[in-house]
Amino acid sequence: MTASSQIEAAPPRSPRWSRKSRRNTFWGILFASPWLIGLALFWVGPIIASFYYSFTEFNAIKTPVFIGLTNYVDMFTKDDLFWTGVYNTLYFAVVSIPLAIITAFGLALLLNAKIRGQTFYRTVYYLPVLVPEVALALVWIYLFNPATGLINVPFDWLGIRGPCWNACPQWAKPTMVLLALWIIGNQVVLYLAGLQDVPQELNDAASVDGANAFHRFLNVTLPIMTPVIFFHLVTSVIGAFQFFTIPFIMTGGTGAPANSLMFYSILLYKNAFAYFKMGYASAMAWLMFVVILGITLVIFASARRWVYYGGVDLS
Amino acid sequence: MTTPVTEVIPKQSSATLTDAKHTLRNSLKHAVLLPAAFLFLLPFIWMLSTSLKSDAQLFTYPPVWIPNPVQFSNYPNAVNYIPFFLYLKNTLTITVFSVIGATISCSLVAYSLARIQWPGRKLLTLLTIATLMLPYQVTLIPVFLIFKRLGMVGDLRPLILPQFFGVAYYIFLLRQFFATIPMELSEAAYVDGANEFRIYWAIILPLAKPALATIAVFQFIASWRDYLGPLIYLNDQKLYTLSLGLQQYSGQYGREWGLLMAASVLFTLPVIIIFFFTQKTFVQGVTLSGIKG
Numbered sequence: 001m002t003a004s005s006q007i008e009a010a011p012p013r014s015p016r017w018s019r020k021s022r023r024n025t026f027w028g029i030l031f032a033s034p035w036l037i038g039l040a041l042f043w044v045g046p047i048i049a050s051f052y053y054s055f056t057e058f059n060a061i062k063t064p065v066f067i068g069l070t071n072y073v074d075m076f077t078k079d080d081l082f083w084t085g086v087y088n089t090l091y092f093a094v095v096s097i098p099l100a101i102i103t104a105f106g107l108a109l110l111l112n113a114k115i116r117g118q119t120f121y122r123t124v125y126y127l128p129v130l131v132p133e134v135a136l137a138l139v140w141i142y143l144f145n146p147a148t149g150l151i152n153v154p155f156d157w158l159g160i161r162g163p164c165w166n167a168c169p170q171w172a173k174p175t176m177v178l179l180a181l182w183i184i185g186n187q188v189v190l191y192l193a194g195l196q197d198v199p200q201e202l203n204d205a206a207s208v209d210g211a212n213a214f215h216r217f218l219n220v221t222l223p224i225m226t227p228v229i230f231f232h233l234v235t236s237v238i239g240a241f242q243f244f245t246i247p248f249i250m251t252g253g254t255g256a257p258a259n260s261l262m263f264y265s266i267l268l269y270k271n272a273f274a275y276f277k278m279g280y281a282s283a284m285a286w287l288m289f290v291v292i293l294g295i296t297l298v299i300f301a302s303a304r305r306w307v308y309y310g311g312v313d314l315s
Numbered sequence: 316m317t318t319p320v321t322e323v324i325p326k327q328s329s330a331t332l333t334d335a336k337h338t339l340r341n342s343l344k345h346a347v348l349l350p351a352a353f354l355f356l357l358p359f360i361w362m363l364s365t366s367l368k369s370d371a372q373l374f375t376y377p378p379v380w381i382p383n384p385v386q387f388s389n390y391p392n393a394v395n396y397i398p399f400f401l402y403l404k405n406t407l408t409i410t411v412f413s414v415i416g417a418t419i420s421c422s423l424v425a426y427s428l429a430r431i432q433w434p435g436r437k438l439l440t441l442l443t444i445a446t447l448m449l450p451y452q453v454t455l456i457p458v459f460l461i462f463k464r465l466g467m468v469g470d471l472r473p474l475i476l477p478q479f480f481g482v483a484y485y486i487f488l489l490r491q492f493f494a495t496i497p498m499e500l501s502e503a504a505y506v507d508g509a510n511e512f513r514i515y516w517a518i519i520l521p522l523a524k525p526a527l528a529t530i531a532v533f534q535f536i537a538s539w540r541d542y543l544g545p546l547i548y549l550n551d552q553k554l555y556t557l558s559l560g561l562q563q564y565s566g567q568y569g570r571e572w573g574l575l576m577a578a579s580v581l582f583t584l585p586v587i588i589i590f591f592f593t594q595k596t597f598v599q600g601v602t603l604s605g606i607k608g
Contacts, residue, residue: 021432027511028433035424035443038480043446046457053456060460107351110344117348123594124352130586131358132540134558135579139358142365142572148376150361156377182355186601193602242450245542249562268452273547278456285452292450 053282060278071283082284085264088173088255092263093240096177101232104184105225108191109217122192126185137249140179141166166250169260176247176261187232194228195221223308230299230307237295241265241288264288359583366390366577373572389577393564396574399581401553402560409474409556410538416478417485417534418527424481425489426515430501440490446483459547473548474541478534485530488600492526493519529600532593536586557582 029036054071056064075082107125111118128136143150144165155162166175198221206216244265247255253270255262264284272281365373366389368382394400427433428440462473496519504514520527545556561582564575590597 021434024431025433028427028431028436031423031427031431031511031515032436032439034420034479035439035481035486038420038477039442039446041461042458042477042480043449043454046454046461047449049457049460050453060463107348110348113341113344115341115344115348117345121348121352122598123591124355126590127587128355128358130536130540130590131583132542132558132561132586134540134542134561135362135583136358138561138570138575138579139362141570142576143358143361148374148378150357150378153377182358185355189598189601238448238450242452249542265452269543272456272459278460282456285450285455289450289453293448296448 050282050285053279054286055283056279058279058282059276061276064279067279071280072287074280075283075287081259081262081267084259084262085267088260088262089241089243089264091173092176092180092243093237095174096180097233097236097240099177099181100184100187100236101229103181104187104232105191105229107184107188108195109221111188111192112195122189125188128182129185133245134249136182137246140246141250144175166261167257169258172257172260176243179246180243190228190232191225194225198224226307227309230303234296234299237299238292241292244269362576362579362583365572366393366580368573370573389573390581393574393577393581396571397560397563397578399557399560399578402555402557405471405554406539406556406558409471409541410535412475413478413538414531414534416475417482418531420479420481421485421489421530422520422523422527423515424486425493426511426519428486429490429493430496430498430514430519431511443483443486447487455547462548468548469550469554471549471554474538474544478538482530482534485533488530489523489526492523496522525596525599528593529596532589532597533600535589539586 053064055066055068057067057070058064107121111121115121146152146162146164146167149165151165152162163171166172202220202224203216206220211219242265243263247261247263248266248269251261251266253266255266268281268284268288271277271284364380364382367385367387368379368389369384369386372379372382428436428443458477459468459473462468467473467476500518500522501514504518509517540558541556542558545559549555549559557578561575561578564571564578
């Protein structure tokens with residue numbers, strides 16, 4: 001009490017530092033304090049620590065030994081598995097992201113019109129997102145069994161032999177791309193919400209001007225939906241690099257067959273928690289972060305050319 | 316009513332024409348949407364169907380859709396094959412405390428960011444969003460080492476405690492929601508002599524119930540299905556969660572598929588039930604994060 005009355009007695013340093021703003025600062029920091037502590041403890045501190053570890057040899061028990069850029073150099077020159085992980089992850093990202101965008105957007109377009117059963121469809125498309133990935137991965141192992149799995153039935157109808165799916169190197173990654181399409185419910189919901197924002201007057205005006213459905217899509221719907229596509233693209237780049245649980249379970253943590261499913265995230269996990277090469281794993285994490293950041297910045301820079309912000313409120 | 320009949324007739328006929336076109340187009344849409352729905356449901360259908368099969372029917376080819384006979388014995392056998400109820404208890408412990416932690420901490424922080432004018436709040440909001448862009452792998456190892464140093468690796472605390480210090484995504488969602496509540500409500504309470512905590516507790520929280528429910532559901536599902544966290548932090552089988560337990564259905568001859576699928580159904584069902592009851596807020600939550608991001 002005395003302290004505060006003393007401050008009150010002193011002339012105000014600036015009008016901004018009034019009693020009200022002092023009180024606001026107090027409450028603001030007090031309310032934010034769990035997150036201020038959390039941010040320091042679980043984010044800022046670890047980010048700095050991880051950056052330092054990436055320049056050390058560190059087995060989690062002895063103190064880290066500084067070895068300069070050795071981890072990074074080793075990664076590029078000595079670790080064949082690293083390149084396998086990079087290739088597999090980039091392959092997955094490049095093939096699955098466009099497919100996911102087309103599929104999710106396509107389904108949302110079909111659902112958008114006042115179609116009967118819209119809620120039913122939306123719910124059904126969303127369900128696989130909710131299933132614990134462990135359970136989903138295990139069902140898929142069973143469904144995609146090359147000998148007795150249900151997936152072979154349609155191929156039998158056609159009288160051809162189905163592919164060997166995740167049992168052989170040449171089909172394993174396409175199988176993963178296919179499986180990833182099952183979990184796009186979040187994106188379908190987002191596109192659907194975005195489509196509700198397309199002003200009907202614009203479509204009507206275009207119709208009056210003689211635009212057919214395809215032209216209306218190309219010149220009205222698509223531009224207005226570009227922010228949603230942009231959001232999907234940015235988040236799925238991060239998502240692709242973090243794709244872990246499903247391939248980890250389906251391969252029993254090995255990345256088999258022939259390392260064709262050894263994704264970057266699995267290799268990183270193995271280096272950290274199976275081989276206890278914490279320094280090396282931290283270097284892998286930082287490289288991944290920089291690459292994701294780079295790709296994201298390129299996407300952001302390209303946004304000016306193709307993302308249309310006229311119609312959507314970006315508050 | 317006074318419209319001449321001659322004008323009504325052509326309108327009607329053109330309407331029926333477009334109606335026919337409309338019906339045809341909708342049928343075509345259903346022709347795509349319905350098989351897609353089937354494909355999305357396939358993992359559930361197959362999970363359920365397999366869980367009701369006898370061992371003899373597990374690997375017949377072509378596979379049987381409807382089990383004959385339908386047998387429920389996989390369910391009691393599944394909960395006895397692994398310590399299912401112990402794992403359920405562990406999973407629930409993590410889930411319930413995480414939900415409590417996330418709801419309390421995130422609502423406090425979001426209140427600070429959305430409702431209090433203080434100098435650091437813009438920066439803190441920006442930092443909060445920035446953490447969403449950071450791949451978890453960067454912080455995974457140091458956070459593990461912190462818990463190791465605290466002697467908590469091997470028990471449930473590393474899977475619960477972080478939620479008490481805020482979850483960026485939920486803070487952001489709640490901030491967006493809190494910002495839509497008119498400031499006049501707070502100002503009126505100020506005049507009546509209420510402090511910030513009182514306003515948070517008596518005015519904002521009651522109004523934000525749907526948003527709080529959304530993040531509670533999100534956190535419940537996230538903790539319930541988490542695999543990587545338990546994989547890294549739990550090494551004592553007594554503390555395993557259901558997500559780790561599902562991998563224990565392997566016997567002499569490989570996986571026990573009937574039991575495994577029965578356990579998967581039991582593991583998945585709570586999530587689906589919660590989703591059905593909260594679907595509306597759920598969809599709003601997903602939408603809010605994307606569009607306003």
